[in-house]
Structure formats: structure tokens, C-alpha cells
Amino acid sequence: MVQTHKTRLDFPLGLFSAAGRRLTLCCTPINSKPQTQVRLTMSEKGSVNNDTKDQNTSDLEIVNSDLTVDELSREVQDTLSVSQRHKFWETQPVGQFKDLRDASLSEGPIEPPTPISEVKQEPYNLPNLYEWVTCDLSSADTCAEVYNLLSNNYVEDDENMFRFNYSKEFLQWALHPPGYYKTWHIGVRVKSSKKLVAFITGIPARMRVRSEIVSMAEVNFLCVHKKLRSKRLAPVMIKEVTRRVHLENIWQAAYTAGVVLPTPITSCQYWHRSLNPKKLIDVGFSRLGPRMTMSRTLKLYKLPDSPVTPGFRKMELRDVPAVTRLLRAYLLQFVVAPDFDELDVEHWILPKEEVVDSYVVESPEDHEITDFCSFYTLPSSILGHPTHSILKAAYSYYNVATKTPLVQLMNDALIAAKQKDFDVFNALDVMHNETFLKELKYGPGDGKLHYYLYNYRLKQILRPSELGLVLL
Amino acid sequence: MFDWQQYAQSILFGLLFSFLLAKLFSIIFSFRDQNLRIIRANSDDEELQENKESGVDVSMDYSGSDEKQPLIVRQKDNEVIDSDDDDDDEEDSDDDWEGVESTELDEAFSAATAFVAATAADRSSQKVSSDLQLQLYGLYKIATEGPCTVPQPSALKMTARAKWNAWQKLGAMPPEEAMQKYIEIITELYPTWAAGSSSKKRGENANERSSNDSRPMGPVFSSFIHEEESDELKLDAIHAFAREGDNENLIKCVEAGIPVDIKDSEGRTPLHWAVDRGHIETTELLLSRNADVNLKDNEGQTPLHYAAVCERESIAELLVKKNAATDIKDDDGNYPFDLSDSKWPWIQPQAPSLDR
Numbered sequence: 001m002v003q004t005h006k007t008r009l010d011f012p013l014g015l016f017s018a019a020g021r022r023l024t025l026c027c028t029p030i031n032s033k034p035q036t037q038v039r040l041t042m043s044e045k046g047s048v049n050n051d052t053k054d055q056n057t058s059d060l061e062i063v064n065s066d067l068t069v070d071e072l073s074r075e076v077q078d079t080l081s082v083s084q085r086h087k088f089w090e091t092q093p094v095g096q097f098k099d100l101r102d103a104s105l106s107e108g109p110i111e112p113p114t115p116i117s118e119v120k121q122e123p124y125n126l127p128n129l130y131e132w133v134t135c136d137l138s139s140a141d142t143c144a145e146v147y148n149l150l151s152n153n154y155v156e157d158d159e160n161m162f163r164f165n166y167s168k169e170f171l172q173w174a175l176h177p178p179g180y181y182k183t184w185h186i187g188v189r190v191k192s193s194k195k196l197v198a199f200i201t202g203i204p205a206r207m208r209v210r211s212e213i214v215s216m217a218e219v220n221f222l223c224v225h226k227k228l229r230s231k232r233l234a235p236v237m238i239k240e241v242t243r244r245v246h247l248e249n250i251w252q253a254a255y256t257a258g259v260v261l262p263t264p265i266t267s268c269q270y271w272h273r274s275l276n277p278k279k280l281i282d283v284g285f286s287r288l289g290p291r292m293t294m295s296r297t298l299k300l301y302k303l304p305d306s307p308v309t310p311g312f313r314k315m316e317l318r319d320v321p322a323v324t325r326l327l328r329a330y331l332l333q334f335v336v337a338p339d340f341d342e343l344d345v346e347h348w349i350l351p352k353e354e355v356v357d358s359y360v361v362e363s364p365e366d367h368e369i370t371d372f373c374s375f376y377t378l379p380s381s382i383l384g385h386p387t388h389s390i391l392k393a394a395y396s397y398y399n400v401a402t403k404t405p406l407v408q409l410m411n412d413a414l415i416a417a418k419q420k421d422f423d424v425f426n427a428l429d430v431m432h433n434e435t436f437l438k439e440l441k442y443g444p445g446d447g448k449l450h451y452y453l454y455n456y457r458l459k460q461i462l463r464p465s466e467l468g469l470v471l472l
Numbered sequence: 473m474f475d476w477q478q479y480a481q482s483i484l485f486g487l488l489f490s491f492l493l494a495k496l497f498s499i500i501f502s503f504r505d506q507n508l509r510i511i512r513a514n515s516d517d518e519e520l521q522e523n524k525e526s527g528v529d530v531s532m533d534y535s536g537s538d539e540k541q542p543l544i545v546r547q548k549d550n551e552v553i554d555s556d557d558d559d560d561d562e563e564d565s566d567d568d569w570e571g572v573e574s575t576e577l578d579e580a581f582s583a584a585t586a587f588v589a590a591t592a593a594d595r596s597s598q599k600v601s602s603d604l605q606l607q608l609y610g611l612y613k614i615a616t617e618g619p620c621t622v623p624q625p626s627a628l629k630m631t632a633r634a635k636w637n638a639w640q641k642l643g644a645m646p647p648e649e650a651m652q653k654y655i656e657i658i659t660e661l662y663p664t665w666a667a668g669s670s671s672k673k674r675g676e677n678a679n680e681r682s683s684n685d686s687r688p689m690g691p692v693f694s695s696f697i698h699e700e701e702s703d704e705l706k707l708d709a710i711h712a713f714a715r716e717g718d719n720e721n722l723i724k725c726v727e728a729g730i731p732v733d734i735k736d737s738e739g740r741t742p743l744h745w746a747v748d749r750g751h752i753e754t755t756e757l758l759l760s761r762n763a764d765v766n767l768k769d770n771e772g773q774t775p776l777h778y779a780a781v782c783e784r785e786s787i788a789e790l791l792v793k794k795n796a797a798t799d800i801k802d803d804d805g806n807y808p809f810d811l812s813d814s815k816w817p818w819i820q821p822q823a824p825s826l827d828r
Contacts, residue, residue: 154690155690155691155692155693156693157693157694157695161695162693162695163693164691164693219689220690220691222688222689222690223690234688234689238688238689255689255690256689256690256691256692257688257689257690257692258690258691258692259688261688261689270692270694272694272695272696278782278783280696284695285695285696286695286696287696287698290712290715291705291707293740293744293745293748293778294748294749294750294778294781294782295748295773295777295778295781295782298781298782299781380693426694443696443697444696444697445694445695445696445697446694446695446696446697447692447693447694447695448692449691449692449694452689471691472691
């Protein structure tokens with residue numbers, strides 16, 4: 001008994017009390033060790049309580065008298081934000097934190113498909129002033145509306161210095177892959193003014209999870225107008241896109257987030273390679289350390305004027321079969337990866353001006369395509385800078401090297417991007433990217449990107465290098 | 473046959489009765505001890521409904537009488553749910569979006585409930601009669617859920633029953649009226665509640681949440697982590713002032729007798745640093761204090777090399793005007809001209825070089 005009492009007092013009182021609230025709510029804390037310990041102690045405490053009432057009462061009094069109102073309300077708020085953040089996802093068929101150590105759960109769909117006739121046929125309710133619309137991105141007007149909504153309201157960095165500025169051409173490319181569903185491009189308009197105030201999309205994709213090919217939706221471009229953020233539209237948007245995905249008899253989805261939700265299949269890290277260091281420093285994307293000179297920084301990131309690999313050239317339509325073969329073979333080694341056919345490769349990999357760039361290495365001797373690399377163009381608005389307004393970033397997409405060393409291939413990709421006037425080349429540590437990042441002078445970024453599957457459970461959290469998927 | 477039936481029936485009744493008795497005892501004990509664990513077990517198996525109720529009861533001292541303890545404990549575990557009842561999205565129901573168009577009344581009401589939740593945590597706050605607590609509870613339920621439709625709880629659960637009665641007796645009162653009354657009661661009890669810190673905190677919290685909301689899923693904007701390089705570089709204060717363009721302190725250093733061309737461990741003079749960071753006035757200042765314009769760093773580079781690499785055109789012009797040599801090669805064999813992408817003609821070395 002004394003032992004138990006001691007254990008209790010060892011915990012910081014604040015944490016103890018907050019964890020108590022969390023526990024009473026039965027909501028899952030982020031899986032960190034200290035909290036797990038608290039949970040254990042709580043149940044220990046519970047069992048003790050039944051026969052040692054006096055001790056327990058005094059314990060509670062200690063807790064209470066040591067807490068000021070401020071501390072208490074801060075805890076309540078901490079607890080609130082934790083529970084609120086996950087409340088929605090805990091009702092969804094996604095891997096839950098509490099299931100992580102449960103070996104009895106099998107891999108695969110969490111909920112079986114229901115007959116389509118049982119899927120809710122009418123859209124979820126929106127507040128009266130708003131209405132659902134389907135956005136036809138092939139209409140120039142609609143595309144411009146979506147572009148405006150996103151370029152003014154989409155993802156920003158923590159300091160609000162940059163905001164993604166996906167181009168119209170990019171949006172059309174990203175949302176019109178082979179077999180796309182118009183109904184999955186969902187907007188919310190103000191009924192009276194017809195102003196577009198929110199947006200979310202899904203696109204179909206065949207995903208391979210281990211040996212299983214699963215039809216999935218890739219959900220992306222969730223954006224709510226800044227002025228409507230407090231209205232918590234996001235959950236109903238997610239539910240509506242889910243409903244429309246279900247109506248097409250598709251029951252799984254893949255998505256990413258910068259925050260930890262229940263439960264990532266893997267957590268990746270962004271890396272950045274300066275191409276135009278001076279501009280990056282000027283606009284605050286990177287900083288010049290007090291002991292570093294600009295002169296040396298510029299020298300460090302200098303690249304040759306043109307790619308060095310013989311036979312390195314822009315990918316063309318005729319390369320689609322060869323690139324598809326290379327890519328399919330390459331992606332087989334990852335636990336989760338898209339299942340691309342030639343149509344997909346033609347859409348996703350074939351170069352499109354200002355959207356996606358791809359290069360192949362064609363052997364000068366036998367004209368075999370032995371390697372290819374690709375990156376997509378995602379500029380960002382630079383907010384409130386006197387001289388620069390756009391940061392031009394290249395994002396590493398799919399790269400396969402069978403003959404050229406991957407480091408050399410990716411160095412040529414950097415050179416190609418530099419030639420095209422990109423300011424920075426970004427890459428996640430997915431696939432084999434880790435093997436070239438440091439050597440090619442990428443530096444770690446402050447952004448983490450977590451990958452998720454909806455209604456599909458994986459037994460373990462993957463290493464980034466086990467993931468063969470890049471979501472735009 | 474008949475005997476068997478009777479036997480089974482009496483066993484059933486016996487079990488039922490002992491279960492209820494055990495339950496009653498456990499409830500009583502748990503209330504006595506403020507035992508959170510038992511409360512939780514309670515809500516798990518039989519009082520899920522209760523758990524969703526809001527903690528509208530205004531707080532009393534923890535040292536208050538035993539009968540009142542249960543209300544507090546319950547309220548503590550409801551608190552968390554309470555404050556976000558207004559944007560509840562845990563159910564699949566279509567009324568998620570009720571209250572999305574929040575009116576002023578809605579906002580005042582949720583501020584009031586937040587205030588109550590915060591006050592409930594404050595054991596020094598004044599006592600409120602349980603009648604009033606029950607009244608607030610009823611109004612809260614009407615405001616958030618409408619008329620009472622849940623079945624009457626068992627008479628053994630006195631608290632639950634009292635709460636249910638408080639809710640039920642308000643009948644079909646319109647939610648707006650309930651909100652209004654709720655706010656009135658709170659205002660009567662705590663005339664200054666609206667100005668209280670708790671409502672301010674609530675506001676901050678809402679802001680944080682909205683920033684969280686802004687990216688629940690999707691891509692992430694990442695930029696470089698600022699890394700402090702653990703370079704062995706040693707530099708003097710005068711170099712740092714030149715680097716930062718701090719002319720005032722720079723002059724003080726020079727006037728205090730620090731050599732204007734003093735080198736750091738990489739052989740850079742203050743002039744190198746001023747040029748590197750693009751401080752043209754500092755450059756002028758150093759030159760006016762007779763800084764040597766052509767000193768090389770450890771890699772053989774002059775300030776003009778720096779100006780060329782960093783594309784600092786006006787500074788390069790200034791240096792050339794102050795007799796910076798355009799024909800000094802660095803250790804890699806490059807003239808300043810070779811290092812600049814812009815290839816300004818006026819830094820082209822005058823003498824045709826042999827190795828070009």
C-alpha cells in the first residue's frame with residue numbers, strides 16, 4: 001500500500017490530473033511513454049481505492065490544493081485540444097493508437113464494404129447558407145475559382161511566410177487522372193453569392209499493400225476559407241467525400257497530414273536542397289548562420305551547368321512502356337505503393353510544362369532506357385516580401401535507377417531543376433531517397449509528413465523507406 | 473415443470489436484487505470517495521448518457537458536504553465534453569452543423585458555459601445551491617439537446633433522477649429562451665463573468681483550434697531547420713559588427729585601436745564580412761578607415777571575389793572604384809570575374825591572363 005502511494009506522488013501532479021480527465025473520457029492520448037505510465041497508475045489506483053478510501057481521499061486533496069486555477073484550466077485546455085483533435089478520427093475506421101500493440105488484429109480492411117444501396121444517398125447537411133457543388137476543373141472558370149480559393153487559403157508554414165500556390169494546370173493534372181470521378185471534386189458555395197468557400201477532392205488509385213491490390217481514393221486539397229475556419233467544416237467535408245467514394249464501391253483511401261492523427265502508416269521527413277541559396281536566405285526559407293559566409297554557401301551549392309550522365313534527356317511519349325516497366329519493378333519492393341500501368345505513367349510521369357518534369361537515361365549504345373527521375377512543380381507564394389513573390393520548388397516524385405548510380409541520377413535532376421530556374425528541390429525520405437539526401441547536400445526540413453490509410457489496418461508502422469508512394 | 477419455472481424465477485429475482493443492491497452500495501461508496509475510477513466504470517457500463525451531459529453545476533468547495541461530492545466529481549469528468557458540445561462531431565448525425573451559424577446569443581451562451589466549466593474547477597468560488605445547479609443543468613440540456621426524451625433513470629440514482637427531473641420539467645422550452653435564462657442566472661451569480669479571464673482563455677483556445685483546423689489533412693510546407701553549425705571559426709567582435717552592419721560599434725572598435733584589417737581564423741577581414749552580407753555603408757566606412765581592399769582570406773579570395781560570388785553589384789563597383797584589383801586569382805585560380813554569373817565587364821581583369 002505504501003508502495004502504491006509513493007508511486008502516485010512520484011508523478012507530476014498536473015500530468016496526473018490531466019491524465020485523469022483524459023482517462024475518464026476514454027480518449028486515446030498520443031502514444032508516448034509517460035502517459036502510458038500514468039494510465040497504468042490510474043488503474044492501479046482504482047483497484048487500491050476500493051479498500052483504502054482514506055488514503056485515496058487525502059491523495060486527491062493533495063492534487064487539488066497544489067493546483068492553481070490557471071494550471072487547472074490550462075490542463076483542461078490541453079486535454080481539450082488532444083481530445084478534440086482526435087475525436088473525429090476515433091469515430092472513423094482508421095487504425096487507432098490503442099490498437100497498435102494488439103497483435104490479434106489482422107491486416108486489411110477494418111470494416112467490410114456495405115451494399116451500395118445502404119450508403120447514405122443524400123449529401124450530409126451543410127448549414128443553411130451553404131450548398132454542395134461539384135467542381136468541374138475542366139471549366140476554366142471553375143478551375144480559376146478553385147485556384148483562387150487554394151492560393152489564398154491553403155497550407156502555410158508555421159510562421160505564415162509561405163503559402164502553397166498550386167497552379168491551375170497542376171490542379172487539372174492532379175485531379176484528372178485516368179478514371180477520375182467528377183463527383184469527387186467537391187466544393188462548398190455560399191448559396192446567395194455563389195462564392196466558393198471550401199474544397200476537397202478524391203481521385204481513384206490502385207494501391208498495392210504488400211501483395212494485395214486495393215482500390216483506393218487519394219484524398220487531398222481539403223481547404224476551408226480562412227474566414228470559415230472556426231465553423232469546423234473539415235469533418236463534414238471529409239465525411240462527404242467518403243460518402244461519394246463509397247458510392248463508387250471504393251472503401252479505402254490514402255491521405256497525408258502534417259499532424260499526427262490515428263494512426264500513421266509511416267511518418268516522413270522533408271529534406272531540402274538549395275538551388276538558389278541567396279534567394280532562399282533573402283526570403284527566409286533558409287538562414288545564414290552567423291559563422292557562415294554567403295560566399296561559401298553559394299560555393300557549396302553550386303552545380304554544374306548541365307547534367308553529366310550520358311544519354312540523360314527529357315522523357316517522351318515513346319518512353320512510356322519502358323518507364324512503366326522500370327517503375328513497376330521498382331515499386332514492388334515497397335510495402336505500400338501505387339500500382340501504375342502505362343496509362344497512369346502517361347498521365348503522372350510524362351512531362352507537362354510547369355507541372356511535372358521527367359528525364360530518362362537512354363543508353364548511348366543500345367538505346368535502352370535504364371533509369372528515370374521525375375519531379376513536380378509546386379510554387380509557393382512568399383507572403384509580404386518586398387522583392388520576391390514566388391518560391392519555385394521542385395518536389396522529388398518517382399525515381400528509378402538500374403544502371404546509373406542513384407546519387408548521380410538525382411544530382412542530374414538537381415542540375416535540370418536548376419536549369420529550369422527552381423529555387424529549391426524538396427524530397428521526402430521515402431523509397432530510396434535517404435541514400436542520396438545527405439550526399440547531395442540536402443538539409444533536413446522542419447516539416448513532417450504523415451501518411452494514412454482509411455479503413456485499412458497495417459500491423460506495424462512502416463519505415464519511410466518502406467513506402468513507395470508520393471501524394472501531391 | 474411448474475416447480476422448475478418457479479425456481480428459475482426466484483433465482484432470477486434474487487440475482488437481480490443483489491445486483492441492484494451491490495450497485496447501490498458501489499455508487500454510494502464511490503460518491504463518498506470521489507473515486508474517479510468508479511465514476512468512470514459507472515459511465516462506461518450504464519451511464520453513457522450521463523457522461524454526455526454537461527457539467528453545468530457550479531462548483532462548491534471540495535471540503536463541502538459528502539452528498540455534494542458526486543456532483544463535483546461528475547462535473548469534472550463532464551467538463552471536457554461540455555465545452556465542445558457546441559461543435560460536436562463525434563456522431564454521424566446530421567445535426568453536426570447545428571449552431572454553425574452562430575448568433576451572438578450562441579456565442580454568449582457558449583462563453584457562459586465555458587465560464588461555468590472554468591469556475592467549477594475553482595474550488596475557491598462561491599457556493600451555489602443545488603437547486604440552482606439543477607436549474608442550470610436543465611436549461612443547458614434544453615439549449616443543447618432540446619426537450620427531454622431520454623427515459624427516466626431509476627429512482628436509486630438520485631442525482632441522475634434529479635437532473636432528469638430538472639430537464640424534463642422545462643418541457644418544450646425553445647433553446648433560445650433556455651440560453652437566455654442560463655446567461656441571466658450566470659450573470660446574476662457572477663455579474664462580472666463576461667470580463668473574466670476564463671472567457672479570454674476560451675477565446676485563445678478557440679484561436680489555437682482554428683489554426684489546428686486549418687490543416688487537418690493534406691500536404692505540409694516545410695523549410696530548413698535552422699542549424700547552428702559547430703564550426704571552429706573564431707571571429708572578433710569587430711567581424712561580427714561588420715557582419716551585422718553595426719557601424720556605430722564598428723567605429724568604436726576602430727577608435728579603440730583594434731586593427732581595421734584584423735583577420736578571423738579563416739583569414740577574413742571585417743571588410744570581407746561587410747561585403748559578404750551586402751552592407752554597402754559598412755564597406756564605405758571600413759574603406760574610409762583605410763581598410764586594405766585587396767587582402768586575401770585563407771582561400772586566396774579578396775573582398776572583390778566575395779562581391780562577385782554574392783552578386784553584389786554596387787559593392788563591387790565601390791570596391792573597384794577604391795582600387796580593388798580585378799586581376800587577383802584565388803587559390804582555385806579564379807579571378808573575381810570568373811566567379812560572378814553576371815559577368816560585369818568592369819571587373820574583367822585588365823591584363824590578358826595566360827591560362828584563360
